[in-house]
């Protein structure tokens with residue numbers, strides 16, 4: 586018996602993707618299917634919680650081609666596809682542009698097309714594709730040029746796929762600013778990041794889970810890039826109080 590109305594999340598082995606998968610397992614009736622690149626404790630936790638995992642490296646040129654037969658063997662229909670997998674590399678890293686393009690553009694592009702029949706097969710009234718982008722896309726960054734350019738392409742694909750797949754499937758993106766620090770982030774770096782927010786806090790994965798819930802539940806929203814940014818886009822615009 587194939588899984589019906591499943592939700593697929595890419596890159597769910599750690600941090601935000603892991604928290605989102607755990608949230609959806611707890612809050613939704615849908616089977617949770619996830620991809621992971623490396624075997625980590627988070628992968629074991631999701632498998633133990635009943636999720637179905639597929640090991641995929643989206644930097645492999647045939648990653649989606651190899652994934653789809655395995656996915657369709659176990660999954661009969663999709664309620665949602667969530668593009669969370671991400672590489673956050675500086676431009677000085679080897680092949681930074683190509684590697685991040687593979688993960689942020691090529692894989693979502695191919696997955697959206699390959700998964701459309703599974704989304705259309707879903708009996709649920711609403712079907713969703715949700716991409717996790719980054720609030721810095723609208724501002725740029727001097728050492729994350731490739732990261733932000735490829736996230737910008739992901740946002741742009743959201744507009745086109747929303748038109749291509751309407752009215753069957755809603756297609757949206759979420760553009761977060763700071764969600765969680767990395768353990769190795771220095772106190773000075775943390776303060777600098779907080780200074781770039783109107784709401785200076787490390788909100789954690791929960792706010793992203795809320796944003797995903799909103800998009801999954803709202804029948805009238807497609808083709809949007811939802812800011813989840815603590816007001817970061819307005820810092821510098823504010824007149825002295």
Ligand SMILES: NC(=O)c1ccc[n+]([C@@H]2O[C@H](COP(=O)([O-])OP(=O)(O)OC[C@H]3O[C@@H](n4cnc5c(N)ncnc54)[C@H](OP(=O)(O)O)[C@@H]3O)[C@@H](O)[C@H]2O)c1
Nearest residue numbers: 596598600601622623642643644669670671717763764765
């Ligand atoms: N955390 C934040 O504050 C923040 C802020 C703005 C936007 N975001 C966005 O939110 C999402 C989650 O962020 P995060 O901090 O949880 O990211 P993360 O810790 O870097 O995790 C990204 C996940 O993507 C997977 N991945 C990377 N390259 C891959 C590849 N080639 N093939 C398959 N999977 C691959 C990683 O697999 P491995 O486990 O094997 O490394 C990892 O599990 C990302 O889209 C990110 O851009 C996060």
